[in-house]
Amino acid sequence: MPPATPTITPVVPEPVSSEGDGARHLANPLREGLRLERIPEPCTMVICGATGDLTGRKLGPALYNLMLGGFLPPEFTVVGFARRPMSDEAFREILRQGIDQFSRNKPVKRSVWDSFSKGIEYHAGEFHEPAAYVELAKKLDRIDRDRGTAGNRLFYLAVPPVLYPEIVKQLEAAGLAATGEERSDGKRGWVRVIVEKPFGSDITSARKLNRELGLALKEDQIYRIDHYLGKETVQNLAVFRFGNGLFEPIWNRRYIDSVQITVAETVGVEGRGEFYDQTGALRDIVQNHALQLMAMFALEPPVEFKASDLRDEKLKVLRAVKPMSASDVADNAIRGQYVSGWVEGAKMHAYRDEPEVNPESQTETFVALKLAIDSWRWAGVPFFLRTGKALPTRVTEIAVQFRRAPLALFARAGTPQIDPNILAIRIQPDEGILLRFGAKVPGQGLQIRSVNMDFRYGSSFAVDSPDAYETLLLDAMIGDASLFTRGDEVERAWEILDPLLRAWGQDRGGPLHFYGAGTWGPPAADELLERDGREWRRL
Amino acid sequence: MAPAVAGAGMAKSTKAERELAVHRRLMRFGDAETLATPMWEQRGTSVGEIEAELGRLWGVPEAGGGPEALVTEKGLPHARTSVLNLIVTVVDSAAADRVVQTMMSLGIRHPSRAIVLVADHEAGGNALDARISTHCHATPLSADERICYEEVVLTVRGEAAEHLAGVVAPLLIHDLPTFVWWPGDPPFAHLVFDQLVELADRLIVDTSDFADLLAGLRRLATLRHRSGVGDLAWERLSIWQERIAQFFDAPRFRRYLPNLNRMIIRYAVPSKGHRGRQVAEDPVHKVASPMAQAALLSGWLAARLNWRRYRTLDPLADGGFRLRLEGAYEMVELRIEPEVDDRLAPGELTSVHLRAYGETGAAEFIIDRAGDEATVATNADGMTALLRQVSMEPPDEAELLSQQLTANLRDPVYESALRAAAIFLGSARSAEAPTSEAQPVHVAQELGG
Numbered sequence: 006m007p008p009a010t011p012t013i014t015p016v017v018p019e020p021v022s023s024e025g026d027g028a029r030h031l032a033n034p035l036r037e038g039l040r041l042e043r044i045p046e047p048c049t050m051v052i053c054g055a056t057g058d059l060t061g062r063k064l065g066p067a068l069y070n071l072m073l074g075g076f077l078p079p080e081f082t083v084v085g086f087a088r089r090p091m092s093d094e095a096f097r098e099i100l101r102q103g104i105d106q107f108s109r110n111k112p113v114k115r116s117v118w119d120s121f122s123k124g125i126e127y128h129a130g131e132f133h134e135p136a137a138y139v140e141l142a143k144k145l146d147r148i149d150r151d152r153g154t155a156g157n158r159l160f161y162l163a164v165p166p167v168l169y170p171e172i173v174k175q176l177e178a179a180g181l182a183a184t185g186e187e188r189s190d191g192k193r194g195w196v197r198v199i200v201e202k203p204f205g206s207d208i209t210s211a212r213k214l215n216r217e218l219g220l221a222l223k224e225d226q227i228y229r230i231d232h233y234l235g236k237e238t239v240q241n242l243a244v245f246r247f248g249n250g251l252f253e254p255i256w257n258r259r260y261i262d263s264v265q266i267t268v269a270e271t272v273g274v275e276g277r278g279e280f281y282d283q284t285g286a287l288r289d290i291v292q293n294h295a296l297q298l299m300a301m302f303a304l305e306p307p308v309e310f311k312a313s314d315l316r317d318e319k320l321k322v323l324r325a326v327k328p329m330s331a332s333d334v335a336d337n338a339i340r341g342q343y344v345s346g347w348v349e350g351a352k353m354h355a356y357r358d359e360p361e362v363n364p365e366s367q368t369e370t371f372v373a374l375k376l377a378i379d380s381w382r383w384a385g386v387p388f389f390l391r392t393g394k395a396l397p398t399r400v401t402e403i404a405v406q407f408r409r410a411p412l413a414l415f416a417r418a419g420t421p422q423i424d425p426n427i428l429a430i431r432i433q434p435d436e437g438i439l440l441r442f443g444a445k446v447p448g449q450g451l452q453i454r455s456v457n458m459d460f461r462y463g464s465s466f467a468v469d470s471p472d473a474y475e476t477l478l479l480d481a482m483i484g485d486a487s488l489f490t491r492g493d494e495v496e497r498a499w500e501i502l503d504p505l506l507r508a509w510g511q512d513r514g515g516p517l518h519f520y521g522a523g524t525w526g527p528p529a530a531d532e533l534l535e536r537d538g539r540e541w542r543r544l
Numbered sequence: 545m546a547p548a549v550a551g552a553g554m555a556k557s558t559k560a561e562r563e564l565a566v567h568r569r570l571m572r573f574g575d576a577e578t579l580a581t582p583m584w585e586q587r588g589t590s591v592g593e594i595e596a597e598l599g600r601l602w603g604v605p606e607a608g609g610g611p612e613a614l615v616t617e618k619g620l621p622h623a624r625t626s627v628l629n630l631i632v633t634v635v636d637s638a639a640a641d642r643v644v645q646t647m648m649s650l651g652i653r654h655p656s657r658a659i660v661l662v663a664d665h666e667a668g669g670n671a672l673d674a675r676i677s678t679h680c681h682a683t684p685l686s687a688d689e690r691i692c693y694e695e696v697v698l699t700v701r702g703e704a705a706e707h708l709a710g711v712v713a714p715l716l717i718h719d720l721p722t723f724v725w726w727p728g729d730p731p732f733a734h735l736v737f738d739q740l741v742e743l744a745d746r747l748i749v750d751t752s753d754f755a756d757l758l759a760g761l762r763r764l765a766t767l768r769h770r771s772g773v774g775d776l777a778w779e780r781l782s783i784w785q786e787r788i789a790q791f792f793d794a795p796r797f798r799r800y801l802p803n804l805n806r807m808i809i810r811y812a813v814p815s816k817g818h819r820g821r822q823v824a825e826d827p828v829h830k831v832a833s834p835m836a837q838a839a840l841l842s843g844w845l846a847a848r849l850n851w852r853r854y855r856t857l858d859p860l861a862d863g864g865f866r867l868r869l870e871g872a873y874e875m876v877e878l879r880i881e882p883e884v885d886d887r888l889a890p891g892e893l894t895s896v897h898l899r900a901y902g903e904t905g906a907a908e909f910i911i912d913r914a915g916d917e918a919t920v921a922t923n924a925d926g927m928t929a930l931l932r933q934v935s936m937e938p939p940d941e942a943e944l945l946s947q948q949l950t951a952n953l954r955d956p957v958y959e960s961a962l963r964a965a966a967i968f969l970g971s972a973r974s975a976e977a978p979t980s981e982a983q984p985v986h987v988a989q990e991l992g993g
Contacts, residue, residue, distance in 0.1 A: 032795070032798065033789060033792050033793055033798060033801075034848050034849065035785070035788060035789035035801075035845070036789050037848065037957060038956065038957030038958075039782070039786060039789055039957075044789075044793045046793065046794065046795070047793075047794050073935060075783070075786050075787065075790065075934065078790060078794060079790070079920065079922070079930055079932050080930070116917050116933040117917075117933055117934065119933060120931070120934075153930070155794070
């Protein structure tokens with residue numbers, strides 16, 4: 006028998022670290038070994054812009070599912086904050102309907118909802134009106150007293166980004182922004198603010214926004230949400246690389262020939278024409294999702310698997326990506342826009358025929374990029390990124406192409422060139438890992454054919470994975486910022502793309518190519534790789 | 545569409561060959577609706593034959609399949625993602641069918657090689673009968689993809705039934721963790737038990753099925769080092785553990801934890817003449833030890849909070865007992881009581897009441913269950929009770945098993961709870977409880993520590 010350890014002794018409550026790293030000390034001895042080791046402290050979540058679409062569609066269902074799963078403490082309280090006057094009851098009804106419609110567990114369970122809804126309130130007020138915040142502060146104080154939420158507050162800014170600075174400024178003025186020791190209201194609870202993407206529209210606006218938020222908040226209070234990273238992906242990538250001894254030794258320029266990152270959507274703009282026409286694929290996908298994936302793929306081993314270390318390493322990768330000079334843009338970046346075609350058996354209109362889209366729009370719906378990471382690990386390894394709308398399949402993956410075998414040992418047998426090995430990390434739709442290698446075709450003679458070794462998460466762990474918002478909201482309440490983007494990362498990503506934005510904004514840097522909906526982008530995107538004797542993976 | 549697998553030779557092939565061809569196609573292209581196909585059945589067979597058949601099942605289609613079937617990445621032949629070996633031992637074929645039913649819903653989550661052993665060393669006849677079937681399930685992610693696993697039902701008779709390990713070992717997939725699930729009351733005293741546990745990385749039992757709970761708990765607590773132990777009764781408690789832990793997540797309530805002084809755990813028993821809610825639709829299934837969950841929960845809290853046994857207040861009678869334990873600052877009264885409840889399966893907990901002394905009087909932490917829901921209440925700090933309703937749906941057996949298969953092989957928290965439960969039950973049961981001993985014995989030291 007192992008010596009029966011009189012394990013945990015600290016039953017006296019210990020101060021919980023306010024450091025935003027999720028490295029919370031396991032202060033509750035009963036939590037040891039339980040499946041839910043991560044339980045947030047009691048807190049109030051204030052949804053600014055609570056009457057918007059996001060509340061009913063994503064936030065309400067996410068909170069309800071967290072509550073149903075027992076992840077939220079009983080004291081947890083929601084306060085909806087928006088302009089429209091409304092009773093608590095009416096706001097609860099909005100949430101309930103959203104859950105009934107969009108939750109992965111539905112319909113709402115009467116009894117669970119009854120007790121959950123007691124902790125839902127509504128606060129009407131103008132976002133630029135100081136009095137609204139004073140009232141809000143009073144309400145939050147009362148909630149702290151009545152429901153025991155201990156001054157912990159999570160503000161979710163579900164409003165257009167132009168309102169972020171105003172709201173944050175007002176929060177500060179009302180004494181609602183200070184956290185921990187700095188608070189003047191005698192409480193020691195934490196205050197965190199979640200903001201949605203897009204975070205700026207170029208380097209200048211992103212810097213400005215960071216600066217304005219920074220006037221009232223500290224960086225570790227700001228949680229920039231990128232719902233893409235809320236998928237299991239990030240942890241999986243890290244586990245794949247650092248939880249296995251097999252792959253890390255070959256994860257460098259000696260063995261890897263090139264890397265392809267694909268974020269492909271089959272849909273068009275889906276009624277978001279106005280938004281998309283001002284945004285484009287570069288801002289919508291590349292700046293956040295694609296570059297984050299690349300950073301997660303390429304980063305050096307962090308000292309610890311915690312937010313600050315991870316984000317330091319991601320930033321290092323982004324810093325090593327040299328922004329293109331204006332003259333390089335045409336050589337290394339391809340932009341495209343779809344014209345009408347057939348996707349998944351259905352006719353799709355040209356982008357310019359979409360409602361709310363400028364009929365002469367120059368907005369790109371497809372981007373292919375060749376980037377280089379100038380680090381010891383990656384020097385000379387091209388990273389190819391492509392993303393687009395109205396492509397043939399919906400797929401997100403990172404594919405590593407390894408160097409070919411040094412000698413064509415089997416050349417005489419009629420197999421002049423063996424295909425290179427490929428390791429594909431699929432993120433969407435079904436997460437998995439695929440390794441392609443050459444094998445001898447059985448029989449006389451030596452024929453070599455590529456075969457796949459395929460692993461699917463879905464086949465090995467068929468569990469109902471949580472919605473990205475559930476993961477992210479819970480992380481923010483716990484104070485684990487690993488899956489959120491830090492200010493300097495955001496700025497650096499904009500810096501990388503700045504030359505492209507400038508060039509394309511002035512219609513330089515290569516023409517806007519057109520591609521038929523349902524194809525893999527313009528031929529120019531293929532040429533980008535063919536120049537080096539490579540080709541895009543067929544997906 | 546996939547090319548016909550067996551080609552022109554199809555017409556002449558035997559029925560079994562045709563079935564095999566269909567099966568391979570199913571596994572490669574996942575375009576059939578079949579769920580379970582009884583593939584191969586042989587009476588009076590040998591381990592070698594079974595081994596060969598398993599190999600054949602996953603082999604390359606010989607004729608007509610063509611290499612083109614191997615290369616496409618999309619219509620990819622299903623890679624065999626086996627993640628574990630699962631050995632299940634049952635007493636008769638009726639129990640085997642029940643187990644197969646449970647595993648049907650499990651296969652998709654745990655692609656495995658499952659071997660169901662029906663052992664009867666008193667029976668005559670063939671030493672070894674075998675039935676191999678495969679199960680294919682659509683995945684929740686994509687309808688046209690299937691996950692397949694195979695299941696071998698072995699009936700072993702006579703002397704061979706005393707040497708099950710030798711029968712099973714050659715059929716396991718190497719290098720994968722092996723789980724032995726032993727539903728019912730395992731023959732702890734028998735050599736076969738030791739043999740199979742020897743093969744296992746983790747043994748899964750259901751302590752509520754033990755005929756002698758105390759003896760069973762003691763035996764589990766002293767299992768050989770290598771095997772981890774899982775317990776479906778423990779798994780049923782996990783929702784209770786979450787709820788109880790939740791009381792003390794808030795720092796202001798956590799300070800009551802060292803000051804707990806009473807814990808009352810009640811569990812459901814059926815009213816006389818009523819059999820209680822049936823478990824897993826199995827008419828023969830009885831809950832032999834309904835107290836198991838309650839005992840384990842008390843053991844869990846005691847082990848987490850370092851409570852030691854102090855004295856027996858009321859020895860075990862009518863399914864209940866009362867002990868005094870020694871906590872960090874307080875003496876703790878532990879009370880376990882049966883409660884008649886025909887809505888719940890016997891042994892399910894009906895309520896947990898915790899009480900502590902605080903600066904402002906007594907604090908109470910209460911979970912009261914009614915059917916699939918529970919009222920959770922905190923009454924502390926002189927505040928009126930914080931009440932809320934939570935869902936308490938008991939998971940079915942497949943779900944419990946699935947959780948057990950995902951867990952780590954060893955679970956130190958369970959092991960310490962098990963030891964403590966065995967000690968409490970032992971004190972409650974023995975007529976001359978060690979009350980006279982002035983020196984309380986530490987829970988952990990008492991059993992094989």
